[in-house]
Amino acid sequence: MQEKKAALLSRFGERVFAGRWIAGPYISDAIAVASRFNGNGVGAIINYLGEALSERKDISDTMSTYSSLIGSISAGHADAHISVKPTQIGLGISYPYAKKNYLKLVKAAKSKGLFIWLDMEESDKVDDTIRLYRSASKSGNAGICIQSYLRRSERDVARIALEGGVIRLVKGAYTEPEEVAYATRKEVTQNYYRLMQLLFKNSHKFMIATHDMAIIKKAIALNRKYKREMELAMLNGIRNLDAVSLAREGHSVRVYIPFGPSWFKYSTRRLREAGHASLIARSLFSRQRI
Numbered sequence: 384m385q386e387k388k389a390a391l392l393s394r395f396g397e398r399v400f401a402g403r404w405i406a407g408p409y410i411s412d413a414i415a416v417a418s419r420f421n422g423n424g425v426g427a428i429i430n431y432l433g434e435a436l437s438e439r440k441d442i443s444d445t446m447s448t449y450s451s452l453i454g455s456i457s458a459g460h461a462d463a464h465i466s467v468k469p470t471q472i473g474l475g476i477s478y479p480y481a482k483k484n485y486l487k488l489v490k491a492a493k494s495k496g497l498f499i500w501l502d503m504e505e506s507d508k509v510d511d512t513i514r515l516y517r518s519a520s521k522s523g524n525a526g527i528c529i530q531s532y533l534r535r536s537e538r539d540v541a542r543i544a545l546e547g548g549v550i551r552l553v554k555g556a557y558t559e560p561e562e563v564a565y566a567t568r569k570e571v572t573q574n575y576y577r578l579m580q581l582l583f584k585n586s587h588k589f590m591i592a593t594h595d596m597a598i599i600k601k602a603i604a605l606n607r608k609y610k611r612e613m614e615l616a617m618l619n620g621i622r623n624l625d626a627v628s629l630a631r632e633g634h635s636v637r638v639y640i641p642f643g644p645s646w647f648k649y650s651t652r653r654l655r656e657a658g659h660a661s662l663i664a665r666s667l668f669s670r671q672r673i
């Protein structure tokens with residue numbers, strides 16, 4: 384009975400979220416959503432859902448999925464980057480194992496002319512994630528996510544920018560202790576503006592990844608002055624129509640499209656961010672299709 388209930392709940396969750404934030408279980412679902420965005424002038428960043436993997440078999444399956452994804456993007460000529468989480472390619476087992484897998488993916492992506500991002504996870508993984516990134520940052524097709532809620536990020540942005548790395552700046556999606564992260568939304572946003580200024584001054588290519596329209600407007604204004612290779616990015620299902628409008632205004636925009644059966648943790652983070660009922664309703668039930 385309990386199992387039946389859990390399975391029903393799982394199917395309900397999958398159905399509700401799959402059509403909104405998550406493309407669906409398969410590579411073909413992600414490519415279909417990416418193609419719809421591409422048709423509206425918006426690029427994609429495709430992520431295979433999964434994190435905190437501790438079994439080599441699961442990691443090896445994830446690596447195969449990413450290899451197939453790279454092949455499908457390239458075969459379909461989609462305008463799509465890929466984005467991987469360090470703990471889905473082996474960081475939970477050992478740093479050398481994750482590095483071997485990461486470099487394999489960077490190389491495979493490069494061979495097809497694709498750009499590959501490293502997602503940023505919880506704060507205890509930042510050092511290793513940056514170390515992973517630095518092992519490939521000269522490849523010319525790799526970027527890394529940095530979170531403005533972390534107190535350390537100013538140093539990280541300065542260093543990565545100095546080395547010519549490519550940063551995707553986000554506010555941050557995990558629950559972190561106050562010793563390492565700013566606690567209020569206001570502080571996190573203020574730090575986002577600070578880090579964004581740093582990027583405009585010290586970096587030629589970066590991504591401003593947020594749904595905060597005030598930040599987006601400021602970034603667009605700053606880019607009139609600095610003329611950087613700046614891309615805007617949003618998550619699928621949150622402000623899809625705004626993403627299309629920004630692209631129509633001539634800005635370079637990408638939407639992050641997760642796919643795969645492991646929808647639960649990702650969806651929990653999105654629900655927490657929506658924060659209150661009206662945003663949750665808007666995120667889940669408003670017209671987001673493009």
Ligand SMILES: Cc1cc2nc3c(=O)[nH]c(=O)nc-3n(C[C@H](O)[C@H](O)[C@H](O)COP(=O)(O)OP(=O)(O)OC[C@H]3O[C@@H](n4cnc5c(N)ncnc54)[C@H](O)[C@@H]3O)c2cc1C
Nearest residue numbers: 502503528553554555556592593594616617618639657666
């Ligand atoms: C392309 C991309 C890649 C990302 N990669 C990472 C990563 O690797 N690591 C990481 O920690 N985080 C990542 N994130 C998530 C990010 O850290 C934030 O958690 C998320 O973007 C929400 O913050 P915000 O900047 O939109 O600002 P917020 O202040 O949270 O939101 C601004 C406004 O956007 C709208 N909004 C935001 N979220 C929702 C929602 N769920 N439903 C409805 N409306 C909403 C609301 O109107 C809100 O007022 C990524 C985000 C993007 C866009």
